Amino acid sequence: MAKVYYDKDINTGSLQGKTVAIVGYGSQGHAHAQNLRDSGYSVIVGLREGKSFDKAKEDGFDVRTVGEAVKDADVTMVLLPDEGQPKVYEAEIKDNLKENSALAFAHGFNVHFNQIVPPENVDVFLVAPKGPGHLVRRTYQEEAGVPALFGVFQDVSGNASDVAKAYAQGIGAARAGVLETSFQEETETDLFGEQAVLCGGLTSLVKAGFETLTDAGYQPEVAYFECLHELKLIVDLMYEGGMENMRYSISDTAQWGDFVSGPRVINEETKARMGEVLTEIQNGQFAKGWILENQAGRPQYNAINNSEYKHPITAVGQELRDLMPFVQNPIR
Numbered sequence: 001m002a003k004v005y006y007d008k009d010i011n012t013g014s015l016q017g018k019t020v021a022i023v024g025y026g027s028q029g030h031a032h033a034q035n036l037r038d039s040g041y042s043v044i045v046g047l048r049e050g051k052s053f054d055k056a057k058e059d060g061f062d063v064r065t066v067g068e069a070v071k072d073a074d075v076t077m078v079l080l081p082d083e084g085q086p087k088v089y090e091a092e093i094k095d096n097l098k099e100n101s102a103l104a105f106a107h108g109f110n111v112h113f114n115q116i117v118p119p120e121n122v123d124v125f126l127v128a129p130k131g132p133g134h135l136v137r138r139t140y141q142e143e144a145g146v147p148a149l150f151g152v153f154q155d156v157s158g159n160a161s162d163v164a165k166a167y168a169q170g171i172g173a174a175r176a177g178v179l180e181t182s183f184q185e186e187t188e189t190d191l192f193g194e195q196a197v198l199c200g201g202l203t204s205l206v207k208a209g210f211e212t213l214t215d216a217g218y219q220p221e222v223a224y225f226e227c228l229h230e231l232k233l234i235v236d237l238m239y240e241g242g243m244e245n246m247r248y249s250i251s252d253t254a255q256w257g258d259f260v261s262g263p264r265v266i267n268e269e270t271k272a273r274m275g276e277v278l279t280e281i282q283n284g285q286f287a288k289g290w291i292l293e294n295q296a297g298r299p300q301y302n303a304i305n306n307s308e309y310k311h312p313i314t315a316v317g318q319e320l321r322d323l324m325p326f327v328q329n330p331i332r
C-alpha cells in the first residue's frame with residue numbers, strides 16, 4: 001500500500017516561522033489562507049483589486065498586489081484559475097520570487113503542460129486537495145479534513161518535500177490522509193476524475209436519468225428527488241463506508257437492480273469512451289483545446305454554460321431547494 005501521511009507523521013518545523021503568500025482568494029484560495037492562519041502560520045494574500053480583494057480584507061488578511069505579496073513570501077501558493085496563471089506568473093510572480101523560496105500549486109496543469117516554466121533557484125511543489133475548496137474550509141472547521149496529494153517538481157533547498165507535507169498538514173489534509181504523487185500523475189488523474197466521473201460523468205448521468213423519467217411523463221419534481229437530491233444521501237453512505245455500506249442500507253430489491261441494471265448503463269463501451277478521454281488528457285489534446293478556447297474568449301464554454309443553465313432540472317431544483325431551509329445554497 002502507498003505511504004499515507006497523517007498529522008502524527010508530519011514534522012511541521014520546515015514551515016514554522018515562514019511567510020506564505022496565497023495568490024487568489026477563490027474556492028481554494030480562501031480555504032488555504034484561512035486554514036493555514038488557523039493552524040498558526042503567517043499568511044499574506046496576493047490579489048488584483050475587486051471582489052476577492054475586498055473579501056480577503058474583510059476576512060482580516062494583509063492583502064497586497066500579487067507582486068508585493070510574492071516579494072515577501074517564503075512559499076508562494078498560486079491559486080488563480082489554471083487558464084489565467086501563465087499571464088499573471090509572467091507579469092507579477094516570476095521576477096518577484098525570492099531565491100530559495102518555494103513556488104507551489106494546487107494542480108499541476110501549467111507546469112506539466114509547460115505553460116509555466118519555473119526558475120531554477122526555487123523549490124517547486126504541489127499540494128492538491130482532493131475536494132472542492134469550500135469543503136476544504138468547512139471540513140477543517142469541523143475538525144476533519146479533505147485528503148490531498150503532494151508532489152515535488154524541483155528541490156533546490158533539499159527540504160521541498162517536508163515543506164509540502166507541512167503545508168498539507170496546515171490546511172487540514174493530514175487529518176484525512178496525504179499521499180505522494182508526481183505533477184504528471186496529479187494532473188492526469190485529476191483531469192480524468194473531474195471529466196469522466198466526478199463532474200462530467202455525474203452531471204451527464206443525472207441529466208440522462210432525469211430526462212428519461214420526464215420524457216416518459218413522470219413529474220419533474222419526482223425525477224429531481226430521485227436522480228439528484230437522493231444522490232447526496234447515497235454518496236454519503238459510500239463516503240462513510242464504501243459501496244458495501246450503501247448496499248447494506250438500501251433494500252435488497254435496489255441491490256439486485258444495482259447488480260443487474262447498473263452494468264447495462266455503465267458498461268464496456270462507457271469504459272472505452274473513458275479510455276479515449278484519458279488518452280486525450282495524456283497526449284495533451286485536452287489541454288491544448290482548453291488553452292485555445294480561452295485564447296478565443298471562451299465561445300463554446302459560454303454557449304454550453306448558458307444552455308446547461310436552461311436545462312429543466314435547474315428550475316425545478318431551485319424551487320425545491322428553496323423549500324428546504326436546511327439546504328444552504330451559497331451561490332444564490
Ligand SMILES: NC(=O)C1=CN([C@@H]2O[C@H](COP(=O)(O)OP(=O)(O)OC[C@H]3O[C@@H](n4cnc5c(N)ncnc54)[C@H](OP(=O)(O)O)[C@@H]3O)[C@@H](O)[C@H]2O)C=CC1
Binds near residue numbers: 024046048080
Ligand atoms: N476549485 C477547487 O476546489 C479546486 C481547484 N484546484 C486548483 O486550484 C487553483 C485555483 O482554482 P479555484 O480555487 O477553483 O479558482 P477560483 O476561480 O475559485 O479563484 C480564482 C481567484 O483568483 C483571482 N484572480 C483571477 N485572476 C486574477 C488576476 N489576474 N490577478 C489576481 N487575482 C486573480 C480571483 O479574484 P477576482 O475576484 O479578482 O476574480 C479569485 O480570487 C487551480 O489551479 C485549480 O485547478 C485544485 C483542487 C480543487
Ligand SMILES: CC[C@](O)(C(C)=O)C(=O)O
Binds near residue numbers: 129130131132133
Ligand atoms: C473535481 C473538480 C476538481 O478537480 C476538484 C474540486 O477537485 C476541480 O478542479 O475543481
Ligand SMILES: [Mg+2]
Binds near residue numbers: 131
Ligand atoms: Mg480535483
Ligand SMILES: [Mg+2]
Binds near residue numbers: 107190194
Ligand atoms: Mg481539478
